[in-house]
Amino acid sequence: MDIIYTIWLRSVKRYLRSKSRIIGTLGMPLFFLLFLGFGLNSIVSIPGTGEGYTAFLVPGIVAMSVLFTSVFAGIQIIWDKQFGFLKETLVAPVSRMEIMLGQTLGGATTACIQGVIILVLSLFIGLTLSSAAGFLIALCFMALIGISFTAFGIAIASRMEDMHGFQLVMNFVVFPIFGLSGALFPISSLPSWLAPLTMADPLTYGVEGIRYGLSGTSQIDPLLCGGVLIAFAAATALAGAFLFRKMSA
Amino acid sequence: MTAIYVENLTKMYGSFTAVDRISFEIPEGEIFGLLGPNGAGKTTAISMLATLLKPTSGAAMINGHSIAGGEDGVRRSIGIVFQDQSLDEELTAFENMDFHGRLYRIPNPLRQEKIAELLALVELDGRQHDLVKTFSGGMRRRLEIARGLLHRPKVLFLDEPTLGLDPQTRNHLWEYIERLNREAGITIILTTHYMEEADRLCDRVAIIDHGRIVALDAPGALKEAVGGDVITITSPDPAAVASAVTAAGALRAEQYDGTVRINLQHAERHIMEIVARLSGNGVPADSISIRKPTLEDVFLHFTGRSMRDETADERDRMRMYQRTARR
Numbered sequence: 235m236d237i238i239y240t241i242w243l244r245s246v247k248r249y250l251r252s253k254s255r256i257i258g259t260l261g262m263p264l265f266f267l268l269f270l271g272f273g274l275n276s277i278v279s280i281p282g283t284g285e286g287y288t289a290f291l292v293p294g295i296v297a298m299s300v301l302f303t304s305v306f307a308g309i310q311i312i313w314d315k316q317f318g319f320l321k322e323t324l325v326a327p328v329s330r331m332e333i334m335l336g337q338t339l340g341g342a343t344t345a346c347i348q349g350v351i352i353l354v355l356s357l358f359i360g361l362t363l364s365s366a367a368g369f370l371i372a373l374c375f376m377a378l379i380g381i382s383f384t385a386f387g388i389a390i391a392s393r394m395e396d397m398h399g400f401q402l403v404m405n406f407v408v409f410p411i412f413g414l415s416g417a418l419f420p421i422s423s424l425p426s427w428l429a430p431l432t433m434a435d436p437l438t439y440g441v442e443g444i445r446y447g448l449s450g451t452s453q454i455d456p457l458l459c460g461g462v463l464i465a466f467a468a469a470t471a472l473a474g475a476f477l478f479r480k481m482s483a
Numbered sequence: 484m485t486a487i488y489v490e491n492l493t494k495m496y497g498s499f500t501a502v503d504r505i506s507f508e509i510p511e512g513e514i515f516g517l518l519g520p521n522g523a524g525k526t527t528a529i530s531m532l533a534t535l536l537k538p539t540s541g542a543a544m545i546n547g548h549s550i551a552g553g554e555d556g557v558r559r560s561i562g563i564v565f566q567d568q569s570l571d572e573e574l575t576a577f578e579n580m581d582f583h584g585r586l587y588r589i590p591n592p593l594r595q596e597k598i599a600e601l602l603a604l605v606e607l608d609g610r611q612h613d614l615v616k617t618f619s620g621g622m623r624r625r626l627e628i629a630r631g632l633l634h635r636p637k638v639l640f641l642d643e644p645t646l647g648l649d650p651q652t653r654n655h656l657w658e659y660i661e662r663l664n665r666e667a668g669i670t671i672i673l674t675t676h677y678m679e680e681a682d683r684l685c686d687r688v689a690i691i692d693h694g695r696i697v698a699l700d701a702p703g704a705l706k707e708a709v710g711g712d713v714i715t716i717t718s719p720d721p722a723a724v725a726s727a728v729t730a731a732g733a734l735r736a737e738q739y740d741g742t743v744r745i746n747l748q749h750a751e752r753h754i755m756e757i758v759a760r761l762s763g764n765g766v767p768a769d770s771i772s773i774r775k776p777t778l779e780d781v782f783l784h785f786t787g788r789s790m791r792d793e794t795a796d797e798r799d800r801m802r803m804y805q806r807t808a809r810r
């Protein structure tokens with residue numbers, strides 16, 4: 235437990251110290267939120283709920299910033315490898331599992347902080363939180379997304395030699411995961427050929443879970459969302475742990 | 484008791500053999516040196532012993548634990564200072580130390596005490612709350628050494644510990660390494676390409692070249708093996724010097740880089756004879772010196788090459804630069 239805390243503490247310290255990274259990863263979600271939100275708010279209304287597009291969009295953008303931050307946090311171990319720091323942890327009498335868990339929880343924590351920042355900023359453009367309990371539910375879903383995708387990033391980083399593959403992963407894995415999720419469009423209005431893809435995208439369940447927490451309604455049963463996401467987090471954590479065990483400094 | 488036992492340890496990269504069937508045994512409490520030029524395989528050997536690299540073949544035991552199968556026991560027994568930087572630059576010096584102390588489960592009042600003591604030793608206590616990325620190469624080096632000593636391992640690996648340090652800091656560290664060894668009984672295995680360092684610190688030295696151990700003994704005994712004293716003659720015509728000196732058949736002379744070296748016992752008794760032969764044959768000589776052999780001579784003796792070429796200092800500076808500027 236101490237070891238996991240030690241690794242977690244380092245991740246969080248590094249994150250809090252790099253102001254440019256915090257602001258940098260806020261940029262894109264904010265851009266989406268402001269331009270899509272204000273741009274489409276007056277011409278789009280979400281069927282069924284009657285709420286404006288901005289209110290619909292916020293959970294998706296929160297999920298987006300959690301997704302990007304956590305994948306990035308996971309892939310960061312490549313940097314530790316290049317800067318030589320990974321050797322310091324790998325030669326210590328601690329298990330790979332502890333290192334991996336500390337790194338995952340650290341990444342998830344930073345991702346949740348990013349998500350909460352977006353949430354707070356959304357309050358200024360008209361978001362209203364339904365209840366404190368709802369906020370906690372949303373936070374739980376953010377944490378699950380964070381854990382899943384940090385572990386996912388670690389799994390990928392364990393197989394990468396350097397940061398060159400990072401763009402590839404962003405363009406062909408992370409952006410599609412975001413685009414196919416119900417973050418930008420309601421699932422019910424998707425064309426029938428696209429709906430299965432959206433339902434197969436684990437992020438969809440995260441977005442819907444956060445949406446349930448923030449607005450009290452969602453298109454997928456929140457219990458199902460929680461179940462799917464917990465299973466996905468466990469699967470990626472296992473994959474990450476397995477691949478990280480084979481990583482060499 | 485044996486602290487380190489190594490048998491036919493080998494590492495191959497494809498068809499290239501970086502470490503070639505090395506074997507040695509280090510008793511507890513010894514300072515053991517691996518001396519060799521760049522690319523000899525020192526770091527590769529250390530990495531295998533520290534469980535960071537899987538050997539291609541061969542076996543090794545550290546403090547009774549096998550490096551293949553007993554990794555956890557090995558890791559609990561060892562400390563290591565890597566040749567290349569392994570600090571977190573986004574953390575302060577203190578935080579790097581604290582991270583290490585926590586990883587090795589040093590409980591808190593003791594952890595703070597040790598960190599303060601070691602940071603003072605390497606004279607970084609004044610900078611302990613500065614980010615490592617603001618440190619010079621030498622300061623980083625000192626911090627890494629302090630960190631490697633924090634958990635008082637039974638076996639300490641030092642991969643080129645004083646590379647790039649100024650002479651004063653180097654002396655400080657040598658003294659501390661000796662004290663650690665003497666007072667805490669820590670077994671130390673260090674790699675170096677500084678002859679002086681090996682000579683000063685090591686109880687025994689293995690000379691390693693192209694992945695192989697070509698000689699292994701106490702520094703004194705190795706120098707003994709060179710054969711007594713070394714007479715060095717510099718001359719504009721080294722070939723003539725060599726033939727004049729060896730004409731009588733009693734002496735053996737090696738030419739190297741504009742100088743002629745003669746190894747022999749009791750050089751002071753033969754010097755007059757050599758001078759007489761040179762002047763008798765009309766061979767010009769700029770200078771003649773007599774000295775006790777150094778490990779440099781030992782290396783030359785066993786490999787037929789000199790270890791320290793004129794670019795060595797340049798290369799060290801390059802490596803320090805790469806170490807700190809690597810992005």
Ligand SMILES: Nc1ncnc2c1ncn2[C@@H]1O[C@H](COP(=O)(O)OP(=O)(O)OP(=O)(O)O)[C@@H](O)[C@H]1O
Pocket residue numbers: 496501519520521522523524525526527528566676
């Ligand atoms: N990952 C690798 N792949 C291929 N060859 C390697 C690898 N690592 C090391 N080598 C080769 O193995 C040999 C030994 O390298 P090593 O780093 O052990 O030398 P060294 O004795 O530590 O040298 P130095 O004094 O420069 O630190 C070198 O020829 C090097 O090029």
Ligand SMILES: [Mg+2]
Pocket residue numbers: 525526527566642
């Ligand atoms: Mg080396």
